[in-house]
Structures are given as structure tokens and as C-alpha cells.
Amino acid sequence: xxxxxxxxxxxxxxxxxxxxxxxxxxxxxxxxxxxxxxxxxxxxxxxxxxxxxxxxxxxxxxxxxxxxxxxxxxxxxxxxxxxxxxxxxxxxxxxxxxxxxxxxxxxxxxxxxxxxxxxxxxxxxxxxxxxxxxxxxxxxxxxxxxxxxxxxxxxxxxxxxxxxxxxxxxxxxxxxxxxxxxxxxxxxxxxxxxxxxxxxxxxxxxxxxxxxxxxxxx
Numbered sequence: 001x002x003x004x005x006x007x008x009x010x011x012x013x014x015x016x017x018x019x020x021x022x023x024x025x026x027x028x029x030x031x032x033x034x035x036x037x038x039x040x041x042x043x044x045x046x047x048x049x050x051x052x053x054x055x056x057x058x059x060x061x062x063x064x065x066x067x068x069x070x071x072x073x074x075x076x077x078x079x080x081x082x083x084x085x086x087x088x089x090x091x092x093x094x095x096x097x098x099x100x101x102x103x104x105x106x107x108x109x110x111x112x113x114x115x116x117x118x119x120x121x122x123x124x125x126x127x128x129x130x131x132x133x134x135x136x137x138x139x140x141x142x143x144x145x146x147x148x149x150x151x152x153x154x155x156x157x158x159x160x161x162x163x164x165x166x167x168x169x170x171x172x173x174x175x176x177x178x179x180x181x182x183x184x185x186x187x188x189x190x191x192x193x194x195x196x197x198x199x200x201x202x203x204x205x206x207x208x209x210x211x212x213x214x215x216x217x218x
Contacts, residue, residue: 032092035113036066036106037145038079038211039200040099047175051165054197055207058103063141063196064095065148067117080120082144084128089121096211104208105200110152119148131183132163134192142194157204160192 032038040062042049054060062083068075069089077092096102107113129138139147149157165176165187172187180187199205 032066032077032104032211033106034066034068034072035111035117036104036208037199037205038064038066038095038099039103039105039196040064040095041101041103042099043101047173047179048195049197050173051167051176052195052197053201055103055200058197058200060103060197060200062099063145063199064090065117065120065145066092067121080117080124080144082123082126082128082139082141084130086128087120087123087126087139087144089124102211103200104211105205106208107149107157107204108206109157109204111157111204112150112152112154115154116149116157119150120144123148131180131185131188132193133188134160142196142199145199146194158194158199158202160194161198162190163188163193164195165189 039054039058039060041054042059042061045059046061048061049059052060062081064079064081067078067080067089069078070076079090079092079095081088081090081095083090123139123144127138129136129140129143131138132140132143134143146156146158146160151157166172166189172189176187200207
């Protein structure tokens with residue numbers, strides 16, 4: 001059993017790292033706000049970026065939601081994200097270290113951000129959906145955003161789009177054919193859904209800029 005003293009030390013270290021990361025972002029004028037979105041750009045092409053495109057053509061393959069534990073003023077910055085194996089809370093610095101080419105974006109229309117992040121928190125622990133299917137109990141990254149964000153009248157802020165698993169030639173790529181065949185399914189081309197790249201291009205989202213963490217070392 002882990003002692004209470006060790007648990008307290010771990011919490012103190014986690015808090016220090018999170019606050020140091022936030023200080024670095026603030027110094028660059030890019031301090032994330034509650035409910036902001038973090039889009040992850042990949043350095044190498046993958047099955048997602050082969051069939052989708054982010055803002056300015058960027059290879060975006062993931063998105064998370066900024067949330068402050070303890071409140072935005074003085075709280076600890078985390079990211080609510082749907083990533084294998086389940087929806088989870090990830091420290092902001094951990095997210096950015098894992099995805100160093102992360103882009104900060106902000107909803108630019110009236111939105112119930114408190115209610116949106118509260119709904120996202122209620123999804124923590126639900127399984128990750130690597131089949132990207134609508135209407136099941138599992139959730140993938142951009143689906144989490146669509147499910148949880150609502151305007152001030154509590155209407156969904158982002159509508160689903162037709163899912164795309166084809167490349168620029170119109171051909172469904174072999175990776176996706178194999179992915180679904182291995183599960184005895186056909187590719188859900190055209191089914192209602194979303195992807196992080198397309199979400200970054202929505203008119204309700206404004207790109208703030210890149211985030212780079214620079215931790216102070218002793």
C-alpha cells in the first residue's frame with residue numbers, strides 16, 4: 001500500500017509540473033483557457049491524415065479539451081481526451097510532450113463552456129472507439145467534442161459530417177479496408193461522424209497558435 005506521505009509528494013510534484021508548464025505558456029502569450037481545444041499535428045503520415053486534412057492542410061490526427069482542475073484562476077491545467085484505452089484526464093504538459101506540434105484553438109461563438117467541459121468530464125472512463133462508429137458506448141477524440149459542446153441555448157455546437165476514409169483519388173485506403181475487415185465489418189464510408197482535422201477547419205473555431213513547453217530545469 002502506498003503511504004499517505006508518498007501520495008502527497010506525488011500530488012505536489014504533479015502540481016509543480018503542471019503549473020510550470022502553464023507559466024511557460026503564459027509567457028508566450030498563449031495561455032490556454034477553459035474549454036479551448038488542442039489539436040495534435042503528427043510528424044509522419046498515418047491512416048487518419050491520409051484521408052483527412054486539418055486547417056491550412058496540416059496533418060492533424062487528434063484533439064483534446066482544456067480543463068482546469070480547481071478553476072481557471074490558479075487551477076491545474078489538464079486535457080480531457082478520448083485516447084486508447086479510454087477517455088481520460090491528461091496533464092497539459094504530458095499532452096504537449098507527447099504531441100509537441102500541438103495547436104491551441106478557441107471557440108469563437110457563444111458557447112456554454114462550463115456545461116461543455118462538465119459533460120466531457122462525465123465521459124471520463126468510457127472506452128475509446130477505434131471503430132469510429134456512431135451511436136455506440138465508445139468514444140473517439142473528435143466525437144467527444146461533438147457530443148459535449150453546446151451553445152448557450154444548449155443546442156449542439158458542431159454538427160456531424162459524412163465520414164471519409166478515402167484519399168484524394170476517391171479510393172478507400174487499404175489501411176482502413178484491413179482495419180474493418182479484421183473486425184468483420186465494412187468501412188463506414190459516409191456514416192455520420194467527425195475527424196479532428198475537419199473540426200479544426202470549422203468556422204466556430206479560431207486557431208490561436210502553436211504551443212511549445214519549455215520547462216525550467218535546476
